[in-house]
Amino acid sequence: MATVNPSPDSRDQPLTATGRVILGMLGLGKETGYDIKQLVDRSTRHFWAASYGQIYPELRRLEAAGLVSSQSEPSGARARTVYRLTDAGHAALDRWLASTQEPLYELRDEGMLKLFFSDLAGPDAGSPDALRIEHLRAMRARQEQKLQQLRAMEPKVRNGPPGTYLTLRLGIDMAEWFIEWSEAAERRLAANLEQE
Amino acid sequence: MATVNPSPDSRDQPLTATGRVILGMLGLGKETGYDIKQLVDRSTRHFWAASYGQIYPELRRLEAAGLVSSQSEPSGARARTVYRLTDAGHAALDRWLASTQEPLYELRDEGMLKLFFSDLAGPDAGSPDALRIEHLRAMRARQEQKLQQLRAMEPKVRNGPPGTYLTLRLGIDMAEWFIEWSEAAERRLAANLEQE
DNA sequence: AGGTGCATGTAACAGGTTACATGATTAA
């Protein structure tokens, strides 16, 4: 049985995760690798980061796959390569956005790990509860920093595309929630400490 | 000037992130690579996963570094290598737990990415709001699954080490928060849809 | 004259996943 197209879902999708981000950014009107990196750093980096070391090679791979086209548009003597989505690129982006398969989710949180193991700390580190308070503070400090950054860009995004705004909103609300949770947890731990 | 010990902080710490997890797990009394993997999968995997492909080679590296010692303890004809923390291993674990430097935090969340780009979806995917609802549902489904798993182990951990319980509590509370947030967001989006 | 921002890129390395391969023990 020689099947040519085993199923309509199996259209070749060699699209990597980073490739999808790049297609999306091009869809939002970004033109150069540099530009894409800028927007990533100002928007998605809290839930999806990307480095130049990924972006430039990936742009070439996408071009080889026919999903983007490139054009050299130097400004003066300064090199500049402008990328645009091809029809196939648009189609791949659409297919990804419409696909219902389990979205990838990966987290590594060293602060949580330290809390998890905090009972093992030697006595020279103070009481375990004091240590936990310290780690919670460090985790909260990071969220507070993130919150500031997100709030700073809120006015710019407020009247932009609703999807973009939704993720900003989620980031802000989540950070605020964590800050409150960690403060409450710290109060409980501090109460433990006083009882001793 | 021949300095032997430039500073007291620069004790060689070739301890990788995965290495720290392993030291911690050994600290909690786990003995074999298999054992460690089991506990990781039942506890930290939501904020820090690890595969056999990391664990076994890392155990050897830790032994080479003198942080753990190994002993062959076959049960019958079945091979079994038991690892234990050395004094140096205990010290390294303590140092890590007490260290105040910025804890690593890395997240990649494809669901968020899809929300972020959801305005770019072609018309064949339905309205952007309908698409967003779908993605939010997929994200919530995952959190609901995680919540179930965490709740199932809550009774076992409840009277265990407080640090371990704290991370479980945080996981549960965060998942519950996200579920409520996403439901509220969906209601807002659904209201948008009806207005059309 | 000098700093910042625009712009591109690579090489070495570190980190991690997946698939594969093997086999003993135990409970049903």
Place this chain on the structure above:
DNA sequence: TTAATCATGTAACCTGTTACATGCACCT
């Protein structure tokens, strides 16, 4: 006897970071 669990490990691959290298354009 057969399936699940215990137990170990490797090789190929993929992904991603860091550090390095280069140079123009623009503003002060």
